[in-house]
Amino acid sequence: DAGVIQSPRHEVTEMGQEVTLRCKPISGHDYLFWYRQTMMRGLELLIYFNNNVPIDDSGMPEDRFSAKMPNASFSTLKIQPSEPRDSAVYFCASSLTGRGSPLHFGNGTRLTVT
Amino acid sequence: AQSVTQLDSQVPVFEEAPVELRCNYSSSVSVYLFWYVQYPNQGLQLLLKYLSGSTLVKGINGFEAEFNKSQTSFHLRKPSVHISDTAEYFCAVRVYSGGGADGLTFGKGTHLIIQP
Numbered sequence: 536d537a538g539v540i541q542s543p544r545h546e547v548t549e550m551g552q553e554v555t556l557r558c559k560p561i562s563g564h565d566y567l568f569w570y571r572q573t574m575m576r577g578l579e580l581l582i583y584f585n586n587n588v589p590i591d592d593s594g595m596p597e598d599r600f601s602a603k604m605p606n607a608s609f610s611t612l613k614i615q616p617s618e619p620r621d622s623a624v625y626f627c628a629s630s631l632t633g634r635g636s637p638l639h640f641g642n643g644t645r646l647t648v649t
Numbered sequence: 650a651q652s653v654t655q656l657d658s659q660v661p662v663f664e665e666a667p668v669e670l671r672c673n674y675s676s677s678v679s680v681y682l683f684w685y686v687q688y689p690n691q692g693l694q695l696l697l698k699y700l701s702g703s704t705l706v707k708g709i710n711g712f713e714a715e716f717n718k719s720q721t722s723f724h725l726r727k728p729s730v731h732i733s734d735t736a737e738y739f740c741a742v743r744v745y746s747g748g749g750a751d752g753l754t755f756g757k758g759t760h761l762i763i764q765p
Contacts, residue, residue, distance in 0.1 A: 539692075568752045578739065578755040591751070626692060628753075634745055635681040635700035638753050640692035 537561075539641035541627050547647045553615040556644045559608055560629030568638060569602055569612050570626040578626075584610065585632075617648045651676035651742050655756035662730055663764050670725040670759045672740030680742045682723045683753065684714055687737040696738075699723060710734070735763045 540559040548554055560567050568583040582592040587604045595602070599618070604610040614621055624645050628638040656671040674680060681700055685693040697708025704716040714725045723740060737760050741753040 566750065566752075570752075577757045580752045580754070583752045585750075628693075630750075632750065634750075635698060635743070636750075637683055637695045637698055638693075638743075640685075640694075642690075642692045 539627055539629055539639055541625075541641035541644050543644060544642065545645050545647075547649065548617055549649055550618055551616045552648075553613065554617045554621075554646060554648075556612040556625050556627075556646070558610045558612070558627030558641060560610070560627070561639055562608065563631070564629035564639070565607070565632050566630045566636075566638075567604060567610050568628040568630075569610070570628065570640075572624045572626060572643070573622075581612070614646075617646075619648045622646055622648050651678075651680060651744050651751075651754050653740050653742055653754055653756035655738075655740055655759050657759050658757065659760045659762065661762045661764055664732055665729050667728050668726065668730050668734075668761065670738050670740075670761065672723045672725065672756060674721055674723065674740070674742050676742060676744055678744050680744050682714075682716060683741045683743065684708065684712070684723075684725050685739045685741060685755075686710075687739065687758075689736075693739060696725070730761070730763050732763050732765065734761060736761060 542557045569581040581594045582602045584604045602612045624643045626643045628640045630636045630638045654673045662668045683698045684696040699716045707713045737758045740756040
């Protein structure tokens with residue numbers, strides 16, 4: 536079991552640039568989640584998908600953020616244009632449908648916007 | 650809406666001493682409760698979960714947690730801690746509404762510091 540795979544592990548970019556974060560969920564999982572972690576706000580749920588369909592994107596902070604899941608094995612989180620306040624660790628997680636199914640997290644992408 | 654409160658942002662404990670990390674939740678529907686651990690520069694790893702049945706749940710690394718419905722608590726305990734337990738610990742709830750499952754709602758985390 537390869538677990539949830541995120542890339543890149545680290546991303547440093549300049550303000551105004553486009554950033555794309557990638558995630559490969561665990562095979563067979565039908566839920567996929569994007570979280571953001573900062574010291575000030577802790578872990579925040581940005582958006583989640585069920586069977587590749589976005590279910591709740593109320594946590595996406597602004598229109599600069601967008602997420603897609605074109606198929607069951609791949610998702611992207613895009614920030615365009617990026618700003619320094621977007622600096623954070625972004626986690627992808629996946630889970631099965633069953634009640635009480637835990638989320639399995641990737642190792643995260645540390646984003647720094649200068 | 651559900652929420653999770655971890656009462657202590659930081660807990661210092663001497664090695665081999667017992668520890669309890671506190672967690673309280675609020676929700677208007679049935680919840681499923683989890684504890685995760687995060688080591689530096691890593692993702693979150695599941696420690697244990699409560700779904701139903703016995704209120705005492707055992708997890709990995711010698712941790713256990715007790716679900717108390719009347720007090721809406723899910724405190725994490727370990728009888729004897731080790732230096733390697735130094736990490737951030739997160740309590741979380743997942744709810745299931747008529748439309749399906751929601752994501753996990755996390756507490757702010759408790760930093761467990763083990764002192765030699």
